[in-house]
Amino acid sequence: MTAPTLQDLAPAGLDVTTDPYPVYAALRAKGPVHRILVPESGEVWLVVARDEARAALTDHRLRNDIRFSSSWTDDGGHAIGLNMLQTDAPQHTRLRALVAREFTPGRIEALRPRIRETADGLLDTMIPAGSADLVHSFALPLPLTVICELLGVPSGDHDDFHSWSSEIVTPTSPEAAGAAVTAMTGYFATLIEDRRANPADDLMSALVAVSAPGDGPAAPASAPLSPEELLGMAFLLLVAGHETTVNLISGSVLALLTHPDQLAALRADPGLVRGAIEETLRYDGPVGAAAFRHAAEPVQIGGTVIPAGDTVLVSLAAASRAPRHFPDPDRFDIRREQPPR
Structure with missing residues (x-):
């Protein structure tokens, strides 16, 4: 049954x-x-x-x-590389440690001015219009811009990345999801090779620096990222990093707007934001x-x-x-x- x-x-x-x-x-x-x-x-x-x-x-x-x-046959074709959501200890522990050491307090703090600048710019565009679609005008472009810049993705490619990640997270069809995976995999592979040859001051370059250039057996606990793991890490950071934040921003605003007493309390005391x-x-x-x-x-x-x-x-x-x-x-x-x- x-x-x-x-x-x-x-x-x-x-x-x-x-x-x-x-x-x-x-x-x-x-x-x-x-x-x-x-x-x-x-x-x-x-x-x-x-x-x-x-x-x-x-x-x-x-x-x-x-x-x-017990029902496993394959990954369904909707995953890129090998990421932390697909692994268990000790490999999960190893992958998390490799990326965590690149998310240093200094790197995060250095992002603050750019995040504020991006947020202010989006708000400055919305306010004169009198009304706006919150998701399209603010909740989506803010985290997408930050994550893409963190990974070193040029601004002209941000829309493509959102389109691919949306299709992978909520597929409209197996064929469309497969095409999105192929497109994103190809883009990341090219970006990784570029950063290997021309390191920059971004997270992708830092991840490439702790990766191995060639294929090999399953990595021991102290090993660098394999090519498959590097692809998976980039994919996870992009998709998990911006899709969840889009939902949190829009969900927060909706909850406050539908609870005007809570919105009034927050406006009266910004210290309640946490x-x-x-x-x-x-x-x-x-x-x-x-x-x-x-x-x-x-x-x-x-x-x-x-x-x-x-x-x-x-x-x-x-x-x-x-x-x-x-x-x-x-x-x-x-x-x-x-x-x-």
């Missing part, structure tokens, strides 16, 4: 794509783990309770590597679920045994509205005291 989709579980009259939270609340009331069908991906175990979500995210038996899935960001991440964050994880062996979560080879999907959105941890969870409150992480 095929498992139901989230839409199948939605209360009458509700669309899970526009308001999934009542569905999550109903599922939490029945239990922390549920078998559902994710269209285009197959059946998964959905984790909706906060404690069980935290446990699943830290359980080493649940692997990022899709080869642990709390506003944290509350937006909880209330309606930019990523609804973690990446798929696959059981390398039988795993028990919240009383449910996940068979080896099955896939687990942790709902960050559902866990972030668990009433035991967040009193009155459907209320947007920028002064909310956050529970321990």
Whole structure:
């Protein structure tokens, strides 16, 4: 028997794509783990309770590597290179360490003037018009410009990068997604070779400097980035770096505009901005679920045994509205005291 989709579980009259939270609340009331069908991906175990979500995210038996899935045949053609979302320790630890050492406080601080300049320029263009599409005019170009400049991508290529990444993240068809992967892979390969020959003061050059120029076997813990890993790292930084920020900016503004008392409080006290960001991440964050994880062996979560080879999907959105941890969870409150992480 095929498992139901989230839409199948939605209360009458509700669309899970526009308001999934009542569905999550109903599922939490029945239990922390549920078998559902994710269209285009197959059946998964959905984790909706906060404690069980935290446990699943830290359980080493649940692997990022899709080869642990019993249904695995290939990566679907929608991945570029090999990135941290596809690997487990010790390779994940190694990849994270290599990129983390390039995100030094000095490099990040050096970006601040350019980020401010870009934001001010976008606002200066929007204000005289009297109205604007927030996503198109600000939320998208700000992080896309910063990430592309960080990687050393010329401004004239930014639109192409957004088009490719959007197609890869939310494919309109297998053919279109494949074409986007091919185009982005080719572009990154050319950019990497250029930075290898002509290093610049950008993150791509720094990553190239800690990479190996040729193909080789699986890297030991101390090895430089392989060519496949270098491609994957560039892809992950671009897509994860700008798509999530677009959603966070637009989600924050929407939450504030639909809660005028909270907007007034923030305007009266800009010191509340950190709390506003944290509350937006909880209330309606930019990523609804973690990446798929696959059981390398039988795993028990919240009383449910996940068979080896099955896939687990942790709902960050559902866990972030668990009433035991967040009193009155459907209320947007920028002064909310956050529970321990």
